[in-house]
Amino acid sequence: MDLAAAKVVIDIGGRYSFLLKTPAVWEGELISRDEGYSFDDGRDFLDTFAKSAALNMHIEVYSGKDMHHVLEAVFKALGVALDEATQIDPRRRSVPSTKGVIEF
Secondary structure: OOOOEEEEEEEEOOOOEEEEEOOOOOOOOOEEOOOOEEHHHHHHHHHHHHHHOOEEEEEEEEEOOOHHHHHHHHHHHHHHHHHHHOOOOOOOOOOOOOOOOOOO
């Protein structure tokens, strides 16, 4: 994850939304010549994952020029966000939704 930083926010509520925000200074696409895949491949995977799981997922990449390190930062942040989003909050006594129900 050298010189790469990312944040992932997830809402597990049965509605799909996907937003990926990257630094404005990036020009073109990040490609890993050794592994044979691009940052766009990672973006497609994350979008499909959010759609299939009916997640509201927002990803923000703050920095990074090496595609491998950027994707590593994103996937580590995704793991943390999924862990936090699936924890039961002991302070809540009802379904954590303004609708009163979480649809899947």
